[in-house]
Amino acid sequence: MIVFDISKENKQYALELAEHANTSIEYIVTDIYEIDTKIYGGHFDMLYLEGGILHYFHDLDCFMSKLFSILKAGGMLILSDFHPLRRCIMKTTDGQYQVHAAYFDEEIHSGDVAFKHTFEQQEQDAFPDVSVRYYTISDIINSFIGAGFQIQKFEEHRGWNGENIPWEFTIAANK
DSSP states (O other), X not given: XXXXXXXXHHHHHHHHHHHHTTOOOEEEEOOGGGOOHHHHTTOEEEEEEESSOGGXXXXXXXXXXXXXXXXXXXXXXXXXXXXXXXXXXXXXXXXXXXXXXXXXXXXXXXXXXXXXXXXXXXXXXXXXXXXXXXXXXXXXXXXXXXXXXXXXXXXXXXXXXOOSXXXXXXXXXXX
């Protein structure tokens, strides 16, 4: 298994986790846009992306095109990510839902690194901000189509507490 990630810190965590799981991974620290397609073009049978990553990419079409280029013909991409409505609708203290953010927001925002809140406050203060760009569900689906993927399945998932709005989604697509 090969993992591409821009974070050296994530590499350390992943390698430690793999060791405890008694498995091995090849972990390449790189910007996804800089993956060498001479080496990895048409290389992978499957690509799996999960955990809320799309908002870190400011050019979704370019990102999907890169993924398409490294997937083998007939290969599958599976993406599981946060549903765009998740950041727009918040539950109030009385159990009602309220619109919190603009769904069609195309601006780039400053945000926190994932899981920053799990560290001690002193460590959190040293974390740099990240730039994030939010997408609509149609932006996401159309980026798959535009890159050449054939969408096989699209699923929306409730939140972990059974919220009656989509909290996450999964797309399975073939090259």
